[in-house]
Amino acid sequence: MYQEQEENELICRAQKGDKQACCKLLAAYEGLLRKMSHRYQHTPAGSQLSEDSPGILNLAFMEALKEFDSRRGTHFAAFLQSRLHGAIYKAFRRSLNDRGHTAHPETGTEDNTEWYDAIASPAPTPERYAAARTELAAIFHHLSTAEKRLLSLIYVRGLSLKEIARRLELSPAAISKRKAKLLAHIQAITDMDTACPCT
Template sequence: MSPYNQLDKAAEDALIARAARHDAAASHQLYHYYHALLAKEAHQRYLAAAGLRDEAEGIAGLAFAEAIAAYDATRGVHFAAFLQHRVKMALYTAFCRLRRYLRRTSHPDQDCTADGSLWDLLPDSAPIPEAQLCRRQQLRQAIHCLTAKEKAVLCLIYLYGLPQTTIAARLHVTRQAISKLHRQSLQKMRQLL
């Protein structure tokens, strides 16, 4: 018989309510009841394989504390099922987050080729500040050459993300007129750049 089945639902709900009000003794007693469940979930193979063995118990403990705060006894769900779901999802989320991080990043010492590290193969993608300033200045000059109506349409489309039908309604013109003005404005800017 598992230790967390020693309380009936009403007594357990009262204990959870006390723990939710930050009663340390109630929290400790609940943790004692559910420690086996937390340990079981924290020692899953997929977590150890991903290198989360050391962090898994802490994640499970945090999920336990969050489950106490989020548990609603009026919904009729037993706390053990609620807790198990919360802990599983917290651990799985940490696992997915780690996998996403590892997929997107690479360690500089990780050998990619026999000649050197992966960092040696990657070009520097950071923009050169002088070139960026020059492009911004050219863009400002091109925008300065536009009419007020062209500037307004481009601003509403690109800065505010409004659809052309909404812009047409605001400016009391047809959508085709906005589309034509948009196309002409971009053409004029391309010629200036």
């Protein structure tokens, strides 16, 4: 492992496109990535992701490396670990959701409850809360102050577009356009893909 100052310099170089710095950091955190990959393999959803988890975690590492800001006072290892947990939980949700949509019980096995165990429960869980918090923090990091304010007025305060337009002294059509742009921006943020340059 590197000292914090040296690690922050490597991160800065990696963010500017230095592949060698990126590979050094990836090698330094390889143990954490391997540990996270094996940690969940004994759970039902984890066994489904056993082949995909190294790729999921490498992608999460690259995204964390890209979005890390040392000026916030957070150590990269803590930031990375929260991102890795979030990526695994997000993959679990996708896997369970996919299995719920594509799996069908075999004929004549109505008594077999294993199929129904694959369907994700809609009840909130600590993992879902943690994954949602991580995902929202990543999205908010990319939004402008005006976008955050509009998002808060619409979804936190629950105001109508007409009321928001009145408060901001704009037309309802302008607020509607801003909302559409905001939702498109959020969709673009969540669809961003990054590839590891070391593979």
